[in-house]
Amino acid sequence: MLRRKQLGYTQEQAAEKSNLSHQFFSTVETGRKNLRAESIIKVAKALEVSTDYLLMGVINQVDINNISKSLSKLxxxxxxxxxxxxxxxxxxxxxxxTEK
Structure with missing residues (x-):
């Protein structure tokens, strides 16, 4: 939910970008249903995060690359x-x- 809101997407918009129904997306986001693997991949792509981040909150190179792509626009x-x-x-x- 946090990433969806960071991107400024409503549940309906995120569901559409994920090619999922709004109702299904809503039940997943509230924890009432679980996603299958192919749906996890769709949601991760729509929200521009890795599946690692989506599932475990762990940042990997995909997430870093997405940030770099955003920074390159500045x-x-x-x-x-x-x-x-x-x-x-x-x-x-x-x-x-001073820490690196």
């Missing part, structure tokens, strides 16, 4: 502004900015 100034936002976010989380 110009230099926008990218540096985002870098500052990320640095401040890490500080707010308590990460030492």
């Amino acid at each position: 110009n230099g100034i926008e990218l540096h502004c985002l870098e500052e936002i990320i640095k401040n976010y890490f500080i707010a989380l308590g990460y030492d900015d």
Whole structure:
């Protein structure tokens, strides 16, 4: 649900992008039904995340590549502004900015 909302999709839009019925998507999202493997793949593609992230919350190279693809759309100034936002976010989380 979090990723769907990050993308600004309604359940209906996410269901449509996943080629699933809205009703079925809703019952899956609320935990009343489980997805079969092929449906998991459809939802992962529609939400632009890996199946690992969808199933276990684990980020893998697919997720990193999706972020890189999004970053490549930014110009230099926008990218540096985002870098500052990320640095401040890490500080707010308590990460030492000297850690690599």
